[in-house]
Amino acid sequence: MMTTADKDILEQLERLRNPDSSVKRDAIEFLTGIRDERVIYPLIKALQDEDQGVQQAAIDALIAYKDEVTVYNVLPLLFNDRVAVRNMAQEILEKIGETGIDLLGEHIKVKDEDVKKMISDILGKLNRPEVIPLLLEMLKDPNLNVRSSAAEGLGRIGDSTVMESLINLLNDDEWVAFFAVVALGRIGNKRSIRPLTGLIKSGNIELQIASIEAIGQIGGDKAIESLLDSLDSLRPESLNAAIGSILRLTHGNIEKLIERFGNDRAFDYLADAVNDIDIDESEVKRDFILAFSLITNPKSSVYILKLISDTDTDTDNAAIVQVTMDALTKLKDEELLIKSLQEENSARVLVSIRVLGMLKSGMAIQALKALFIDSDRDIQIEILHALSRIGGKDSTEFLVDMLSYGEGHVRSAAARGLGELTDTSSVESMLNRLEEEEYSDVVGEIVNALVKIEERHKDPSIIKGLTSNLSNSKSYVREAVLKAIGILGHLNSAELIKHMVSDENWRVRRACIETLSQLSAPGLLDVLITAGSDEKDEVRMLVAQLTGRYSKEKSIDILINLLSDRNDRIIYKAIEGLARLKAIKAIPYLIKLSQKGDLLIQKMSIWALGELSAREAEDTLKLAFNHKDEEIRDAAIDAYRKIRAVSNVII
Template identity: 25%
Template sequence: MSKRYVGFIAILAAALLLYPPIVFSVIDKSYENDLKYGSPSVRIKTVESIGRSGNPEYVEMLLSYSKDAEIDVRVAIARSLLRLNAKEYTDRIIDLLDDASPEVCAELRKTLVGIGRTEVFKKKLTGHPNPDVRKQIAIIFGETKDPAAVDVLLKALKDTDFVRFAAVKSLGQVGDKSVSAPLTNALKDPLGEIRVQAAKALTNLKIYSSVPDILNLLVDLDSTVRGNTERVLDGFVSDDTVLYFVQAVMKDRRTPVRIYATRAIGLLGSKSVAVVLFEALKDKDPSVRQEAIKSLEKIIDGTMVFNLCLSLNEKDINVRNYAVKTLERLKDPRAVPFLIDRLKKEKDQELRTLIQDTIIGISDISIVDFLAKALYDKTLVVRITAVRAIEKLKPPEILTELSDLLSREKDIELKYAIISTVKAFNNKSALPGLHVSLRKEKNLEIKLEIINVLKELKDYSSIPVALESLKYGDETIRMESEYLLEQLADMQSIDFFLEAAGDQSIVVRGFAMKVLKKFPVAKVLPVVIAGLGDSDPFIRKDAVYILGVIADKSTIPELTRMLKDRDEDIRIETVSALANMGFPRDVLPYMEICLVDKSATVRLEAVKFIHENGDRAFVEGFSNALKKESEVTVKEEIIKGLQKMKDPAAIGALKRSLKDMEPSVRKSAASALGDIGDPVIIPDLKKVFYNDYSSEVRAETMVALAKLDVKDMIPEFMGKVSDVTDITISSVAKRSLDILLDESNTSYLIGCLQSEHRSIRNYSYSVLKRMPRTGELPVDGLFKLLKKARGEIRQQAMELIDSMIDNKLLPDFLDLLKTSDDPQLKQWAIKHLGEFKDESVVSQMSDAVRDRDENMRKEAVRALGKIGGRRAIEILQHVAEKDESPAVRYLAREMLKTKK
């Protein structure tokens, strides 16, 4: 590149900077094609591009497409017209306001507001032929809030419906309060929507004086107007308008107006006008009253308690109900007198209950005096409520008065309430009144409730009145009174019961004696002794029991007289008492008298006592008694006594008893005769054993014969061991044999090992096993048995011999080894011969190590190891080298190791 060319470029660049190029406006023909043929999105983008170009020459093009079918395209055109500053086209843009789309109209209004030709708008509002356009222009004035447009908007109030509506709305938006009169007149417009809009406009302008006129719309014939009016008026509620609503509540004859005005006062939430709401509670219309209640709920507080109390007398039950519930919530005790006054008059049961609960709930200590007076009110429900309120507060100063009132009150329900309240106090100062009431009360349930309270208080002073209640005819009362007395009975209160033991009432005396049974101390003796002569058998019986427990020796004569009492239970108790006193020597003579008592139980107890404490001196008496006795249990007890005394003088009586019809008596007699041990009775016992049908009697006879050492019965008893038909006989036979058998019977027992009955064999084996030995056991028989026996018998014989091993048996084992062919016996014999460690048997062992039986050879090796000696070692060495069995060789080597 030449230097001249570079210089030219530099000059040209400088010229362009100093003198910018002139731009000539050129319309892009492609825009029109896009607007004509493009899709909606293309058309929108084209319009937006035109708007961004800022070229006013495109205005005409945009206006020509302002009726595009797509709303979004028309909206884009409206926006672009504003960017292109199409002021000269204002009239044509205004004409576009008849567009059916609200979105398009809204954008067009923004465009026109941006253009800002107010005078043109005014002319068009009154002169444009299209009412839709006039409507949109009226809206523009509202959106711009132009005060200069007020006059033309007022003129528009005479236009068509849509224009009037828009004009009214815009007048409210402009903010000029001078239009209040025309807007107020608009409240009477034939079109309901305009009437509502006029009300909204007045609200926006805060024309407070229009409230009465707007309230008229609450009774409009159009339900939509009425509904919208309430929402409009909600925006009017303030301290500035409250008087209008107050006046409406107080004076307006129209119910809907009063209803809303009442609600409006509630919305205001001002306590200063609460009195108006209380007046509204008296309104003739229930809906107004209900609205007043709702409004009061928003502002109610403790300063309005008096007004609420006055409302308690309103005719409307809902009002009264509200007043009571609100007073309950406020918890102001000053309302109690008013509530009680209402309680006297109220006829609705549910509300009466609510009033009662409220009185109880809000009462506090400040109104105790008032509650005390209410206890004497003529109205029952008032008295009941007062009592329940006192129950909650528990003021101690009123308790005595309350308990005294119980005896004077006649109503059952109130009595229950008083008792419940007294119980809640849990204070003993109420006791005098409760005692008086318990004595006077006729109602069963009330008496029971009083007794229950006395149980809670647990005071000794309640004992006398509780004792009196025992005389009451009802069983439940007596039971509960007894329970109360049992709670109170102790050593500190015993004097009450000592006195009661002398009461004329059997019931009282009887219970007193029961209490004294629990505290048997010397202090009660005089009263108890006196009780022995009481007409009531239960009292006499308890008295006897107490004397037995106290166990004062000086009272024995008094007690023994009771052995002649006509009542069987008393005689039984007397025997028991004498037995438990601990003076058997002093009591025994009297017990012997009882052996002839009519009562079997008395006789039985007497026999038991003599049995435990008597001696042989009573054998004759027992024997005579046994002859005459008919009761089985008594017979058995007499026999036990004779058995304990072990006096042969009793044999005659016992012998007779062996023939008694009752098996248990025969059994007892057999047992006793066995313990006495006189052989003279053996024949008789044998007869019983052989002839009695009772297995239990025969069994006991077996034991008796065993105790008498009748050895000739051993075979007989041994035979019974195998008796599978009678387990009792079989078992007792063993027990009897255990008594009879000794070392002298060893041979017999060895013989029994060969019995065909396994049970006999096993028993004989067990006896031989455990039998102590002072002499030598006849083993000849056992070794003979070994050679013949097999199985269990052989095993038992072997075990018996094992238990008596000594050197004297060496010949027997050698003989067994020589004569027996049985490997088991031979191995057993070799084992024992080894244990003798006698070298004289080595030759027999040398024969044994050559036996074919490997086990025999092993046993011989072990025996040689135990015997030792030179000859035994030589044999072991030979076996260790030459025996064909590795096991035998190994065992021989081990034995040799022990000999080194």
């Protein structure tokens, strides 16, 4: 009796005869994965359908079988008169051939040379050690395409036991030798270097370049020495390939090249290679830059700048830009860098600006100032940074002038640069700028610069000027100045700051508290008491954070008051502070908080009761053992255990 599964299969096989391609595709998709030999032949027949969608569906279905029976049935298609069918058969066998290696092996000596070539291709792409004997046998085939394919496949497998057989092919037809060279490079055994080096001296350019690249793949000191030994015998086309391989192997450290051939000849080698080799990859570019930096030649910097020309400095190319800067800094060609400032290439200009700054090039100041005028904002900022590195009177004066430039980012960079210079001659101008500056970030940079100068020179005019700005009409100036006074530790300003705790701006009020705390100012707790009722959550949060550091009765009272704050986060912080201060006085309040309200506050309160060893909270904690929330239950158990442990009672 026919089963339902049999009926389904027969129904789908019947649908494969339907002239509608979509029906046939649906039938094949249904049959895909069904392990039934009745399906294989219809699928093979479908490979010859005129519709490519049907063909592809049949390919996928046959690949899904991946068994010896399928290999057996697909193999004959390699002999088909239609090229497209042969190609489809090869594609399938490359995916499933490992299940029928013996079957494939029976065809390695067929008369049809195209089929032998396809069999060799398939065996090589299986990438299985079991096919090595078959491919070695095919190396002896009279057809050079078959031998080439077999060599390629052995290289893909990468087993060094076949190395001698491949070396023997180096004296074969040039086409076969080429694939043998590539295979030896893939295998990567250092014993191949010597025969490959001998091949470099052949007259065939393709073989020379292939051998050079293979030796480069193998790598190691022997490979480098081999390439260096070969340079004198190479034609220009292959010479540049050898230089490229040497650079890759040495990562740009060409000291051996310089030692053997001298600076001038080494430079010529690199210069010729740069003009001939495609240097799009960052690693290759880096290797050339490092190599040029090791050569004492006045044109080394020229080529380094040329290499950086097509680099997009706006993308993630920071590493290559840094390598270039380090190389140019080492070569110290200030005149070339100054000349490069006039170029239109943005990468060269950017790198030149930065390197001139790193070299502290006083002779570049005028050129940098001239470039500033017509440059975009980013380059202007780079120029200001370079001038801050160079230093000196001219640089300082220019940066001071830029404090009033029309673009805020530039003013900010100028202030930052003056902070790096720490020149007291800029103090008055920066203090005056605080009266006019409209952007808070620029004010911040100005104040930071003044702090740096004060820390270095102890200039009394700075503290005086900062203190006078505590009454500045702009709140962001008052805030920045307060922070600066805290950093500088100017305790004499404390009384004046205390009078600012009721400032109209909450950021200023918060900065007052932070600064008084930094100064460890007397009377701070009284300020915190007042600030504990501030209208802004941010101020009260700071009060909660700071109060927990002071182990005084007033501190505890402040934190207890904050337990009724409208902001849960402030309550959490107050609970944490009370636990840290071991505030026994807070236990009744914590018990109350642990019984209702926000679950996180309940949990935090329970934790604090445990930290305070609150025996009077035991009954409350026992009730919490049955709380609906698991975290509350766990917290209550932990707290209870802590309390009982203090009493040496084990539960």
